[in-house]
Amino acid sequence: MRTGERIGSGRSADVYTLVGDPGRVLRRYRDGTDATDEAALMARLAALGYPVPAVHLEDAPGPADLVMERLTGPTMLQALLTESAADDVGARAGATLAGLLHRLHALPGRIVHLDLHPDNVIFGPRGPVVIDWCNADTGPPGLDCAMSALILAQAAVGALPQARPVLAALLPQLDGTLETHLPAATARRAADRGAAQEAVLLDEAVALIHALRRVQPQISL
Incomplete structure (x- = not known):
């Protein structure tokens, strides 16, 4: 297995093509983080019918590597930026995120993604697919x-x-436990070194959530 060009780069990992294998890519953590558990979780989620990229556990050349299906299509974030003139684009995106969260939380094992946002959803031929499971854990859906x-x-x-x-479309579709877990979520974001630039916006962000929740009906699920 030989890597080709680098086609993507995130906060902690790079994505490469595989020579002679156009249907798969290799994602490699730059700091050598072990991706074994993440790959195993993705394989489990795929077996349960949740939309994640197919992973190939046996083909990873090293512990920091993850060989997976190459997805085609824009991220939800790219769609928001290019389709922002459409009146219902935000509502559709919020509904999609809510659906992905509820589907995940309905699975056995109390799996939580903890980083599910528009840049981690890819719209492909089989619909929205959730990527970047490095922060995934077990815990309460409200968090x-x-x-x-x-x-x-x-x-x-x-x-x-x-x-x-x-956000305005997402919030009414989340139950009342969100407020209970918002302080813990705020603490996690404040401690996230990868989100350090956004940390100064936390107070304003929390205020926006409370404001939107007050003016919209909450759905109890």
């Missing part, structure tokens, strides 16, 4: 929902105003 809401709110009060209608 997962609070994390997604807080990330969107930080974007909305910061450099991505397109996130506000997504």
